[in-house]
Amino acid sequence: MSETVVKIENLVKNYKNLTAVDHFNLEIKEGEILGLLGPNGSGKTTTLNCLLSLLSFHEGKIEVFGEKMKPESYSLKKNIGVIFQNVAVFDTLTVYENIDFFCGLYIEEKALRKKYVEEAIQFVELGDFKNYYPKKLSGGLLRRLNIACGIAHKPKLIVLDEPTVAVDPQSRNKILEGILELNKQGATIIYTSHYMEEVEEICSRIVIMDKGKNLAEGTAEELKRRIKNNETIYIDIRSLPAEDMDNIRQLKHVYSVEYSEERLTVKCDGGNHNLIHVMDYLQERGISFGRVHSELPTLNDVFLEITGKELRD
Numbered sequence: 001m002s003e004t005v006v007k008i009e010n011l012v013k014n015y016k017n018l019t020a021v022d023h024f025n026l027e028i029k030e031g032e033i034l035g036l037l038g039p040n041g042s043g044k045t046t047t048l049n050c051l052l053s054l055l056s057f058h059e060g061k062i063e064v065f066g067e068k069m070k071p072e073s074y075s076l077k078k079n080i081g082v083i084f085q086n087v088a089v090f091d092t093l094t095v096y097e098n099i100d101f102f103c104g105l106y107i108e109e110k111a112l113r114k115k116y117v118e119e120a121i122q123f124v125e126l127g128d129f130k131n132y133y134p135k136k137l138s139g140g141l142l143r144r145l146n147i148a149c150g151i152a153h154k155p156k157l158i159v160l161d162e163p164t165v166a167v168d169p170q171s172r173n174k175i176l177e178g179i180l181e182l183n184k185q186g187a188t189i190i191y192t193s194h195y196m197e198e199v200e201e202i203c204s205r206i207v208i209m210d211k212g213k214n215l216a217e218g219t220a221e222e223l224k225r226r227i228k229n230n231e232t233i234y235i236d237i238r239s240l241p242a243e244d245m246d247n248i249r250q251l252k253h254v255y256s257v258e259y260s261e262e263r264l265t266v267k268c269d270g271g272n273h274n275l276i277h278v279m280d281y282l283q284e285r286g287i288s289f290g291r292v293h294s295e296l297p298t299l300n301d302v303f304l305e306i307t308g309k310e311l312r313d
């Protein structure tokens, strides 16, 4: 059985009257890419800061690599790489010097450090920018430098806090590919985001977090299977009498019907031919319609069913 890398038990963190993390539990096994998914303000960063011993907390227990995590746990911290949402590099150092500085916090031996710095530069594809100062880098390249600084010392646990916020699609893809590669090379990853598509794309397991609580966890498929929704149908219709809405609501497997801004939304809880049944009904009634499409459940649907609100901003 694989080893437990992170164990958080009943974590509580308050900021004055606000409970930012509320009896939060989480266990992460070696080799996982754990996605911590929650809207802004749900407590993701606070949880990570407690995990990293950057913040003290009021209740609970945190273990990393089987040992209690404390501010002075240097031997544990050596094996952790952190990439924060805000880029944290020195403007007065070049790309190479920045990575060398952060790597040097953990790797003393000069030749090994040089090798690691070169490998990190290659990994984030910043070879052509080694002697550039951060101010000369685009936003995406700066993010990649931030990542190189966090991973150059080859940590076994890598924590990434929303690394793709405000990143262009090309750099975003590079970052996601890079995370998968680091995981392939053996690192366990914690990845926080409020972008459900990203979390679904790369994470082997997902924790849905809101108001400081762990609301649900599992693979994306497991989470989706747990909810009632299994298909949402969207049909553009100019106008739809209330009577027809009621009739559509009576169709097999339909559990929710909404009509607004000339769009009918039908949610179904099972069945294979729901779209055909709804279209057949509209045709029988002589109701003309435009664009039609059907979606399988998303993590947003999971979030919506659990919390009653959308995960999307």
Ligand SMILES: Nc1ncnc2c1ncn2[C@@H]1O[C@H](COP(=O)(O)OP(=O)(O)OP(=O)(O)O)[C@@H](O)[C@H]1O
Pocket (backbone or CB within 6 Å): 015, 018, 020, 038, 039, 040, 041, 042, 043, 044, 045, 046, 047, 162, 194
């Ligand atoms: N230093 C602080 N003092 C007071 N309240 C804080 C502090 N830091 C965070 N909070 C509050 O704690 C709650 C959780 O915030 P946190 O930053 O952990 O959430 P998050 O899920 O990481 O959100 P985001 O995606 O915006 O970073 C929020 O209500 C936030 O306003």
